[in-house]
Amino acid sequence: MLDFHHSWPYERVASDLYFEECPFCHESPVLLSLKKEAEARAFQGIKTNLVMPCCHEKIVIETMDRDYIWATQVLR
Template sequence: MMLDFHHSWPYERVASDIYFEECPFCHASPVLLPLKREAVERAFEAIKTPVVMPCCHERIVIETMDKDYIWADQTLR
């Protein structure tokens, strides 16, 4: 599956927490994503995983994750 870079957003991992340095919607910084370990594992397996941004309540459906980026079903950049 070919993913569009405009649908990606970098994240940081601190222990088991996933952070965005900046929200792609409201630009709040930093943003702790409300993802449980099981949700992260599903995202790494390319199982669609919804997440609601805690800062502005925008919804992202994660298509997949790699060690650097979250790839969504919508444009983030």
């Protein structure tokens, strides 16, 4: 079971993914640079790297669902 402190909500607008606010630098909104192949792997539960375009911090995505990105590190 994943801890909720390791999750961050995202929004989908058309085919783009956004964070309302960056969990590191608090910039708002942030367009995620996650390719379709990487997104598909994350939905399957395969660890995927995501580099935040605003502050260049790295998130290792453990899995994704329709509302949240679940990471290996604490985001909240």
